[in-house]
Amino acid sequence: MSRFAIETVGLNHHFGSQVVVKDLSLKVPKGSIYGFLGPNGAGKTTTIKILLNLLQSPADTVFIFGKELTNNRIACLKEMGALVEQPAIYAHLTGKENLINRCILLGINKNKATEMLALVGLTEAANKKAGKYSLGMKQRLGIALALIADPELLLLDEPTNGLDPNGIIEIRNLMIELTSKHGKTILVSSHLLAEIERTATHVGIINKGALLFQGTINELHDLSKPSIKIEVDDHAAATNILSGAGAEIINEKEGTIHIGYTGKADMGNYNSLLVKNGVTVYTIGTEKKDLEHLFLDITSRN
Numbered sequence: 001m002s003r004f005a006i007e008t009v010g011l012n013h014h015f016g017s018q019v020v021v022k023d024l025s026l027k028v029p030k031g032s033i034y035g036f037l038g039p040n041g042a043g044k045t046t047t048i049k050i051l052l053n054l055l056q057s058p059a060d061t062v063f064i065f066g067k068e069l070t071n072n073r074i075a076c077l078k079e080m081g082a083l084v085e086q087p088a089i090y091a092h093l094t095g096k097e098n099l100i101n102r103c104i105l106l107g108i109n110k111n112k113a114t115e116m117l118a119l120v121g122l123t124e125a126a127n128k129k130a131g132k133y134s135l136g137m138k139q140r141l142g143i144a145l146a147l148i149a150d151p152e153l154l155l156l157d158e159p160t161n162g163l164d165p166n167g168i169i170e171i172r173n174l175m176i177e178l179t180s181k182h183g184k185t186i187l188v189s190s191h192l193l194a195e196i197e198r199t200a201t202h203v204g205i206i207n208k209g210a211l212l213f214q215g216t217i218n219e220l221h222d223l224s225k226p227s228i229k230i231e232v233d234d235h236a237a238a239t240n241i242l243s244g245a246g247a248e249i250i251n252e253k254e255g256t257i258h259i260g261y262t263g264k265a266d267m268g269n270y271n272s273l274l275v276k277n278g279v280t281v282y283t284i285g286t287e288k289k290d291l292e293h294l295f296l297d298i299t300s301r302n
């Protein structure tokens with residue numbers, strides 16, 4: 001059995017002469033929340049549509065739980081639930097009726113509707129017309145619809161787009177619950193790293209259809225080069241002393257200096273050197289580039 005819920009092997013896709021997905025090899029581990037990141041137009045939605053077989057792919061390029069997609073279309077689709085673009089919701093029906101409707105279509109026991117409403121936190125709004133739902137509630141109903149046939153894998157295309165901070169937190173918590181309590185695997189796309197940084201266990205970053213980074217969220221964190229931030233009473237004197245000692249000055253202003261990190265021992269040495277030379281050190285510590293900047297750095301490379 002494959003340890004990946006999704007694996008693509010050198011996947012390509014083009015619209016006319018525009019190459020939209022370029023030699024893409026995704027590896028989405030089972031049980032992960034995989035943040036599929038990239039700026040607008042990077043090729044995320046196109047990739048998700050390929051995974052769902054809504055767009056064609058060549059044989060032996062897409063594998064869902066180890067099964068080749070084009071030869072096992074139905075078996076693969078049974079493993080997947082998806083929310084791509086707007087959820088297909090009947091506005092004149094209640095949330096519950098929307099779910100019951102889907103149960104009837106799929107030949108699933110209607111009780112599943114109540115279970116799904118509870119899972120996505122819509123029990124109290126079950127009998128309200130879906131057209132009157134807030135955007136966040138509509139997204140949650142969309143996720144409930146995607147989950148109704150109990151798929152192992154959920155593909156969510158920018159599910160927090162347009163939501164307020166509360167709505168974002170609700171979707172975030174729902175994703176964590178679905179993986180931790182229900183053993184699902186989730187691929188969630190976003191153009192904002194900050195939005196999925198706290199939930200994703202793994203990250204794939206694409207731009208112009210090409211994969212620029214793939215790994216765990218910790219591996220992404222490790223990529224950001226740390227610096228040492230020092231707060232002092234006299235930054236001009238401190239800068240002289242530090243550069244004289246060979247430190248790489250990254251920037252300095254109003255009592256704060258950033259220098260390149262070269263190890264813990266050096267940090268101690270810089271501290272005593274400053275103190276010995278009459279500079280008061282208020283704080284000294286390491287600081288990492290925040291992930292949003294790292295994301296911008298990575299995506300501006302190609």
Ligand SMILES: Nc1ncnc2c1ncn2[C@@H]1O[C@H](COP(=O)(O)OP(=O)(O)OP(=O)(O)O)[C@@H](O)[C@H]1O
Nearest residue numbers: 015020038039040041042043044045046047190191
């Ligand atoms: N049906 C289509 N026909 C022609 N070009 C398309 C089609 N669908 C998408 N594209 C183009 O493919 C590129 C990738 O689009 P895609 O929607 O996959 O990007 P995305 O990463 O999901 O972006 P966004 O975050 O804006 O949704 C874009 O340049 C887009 O204009």
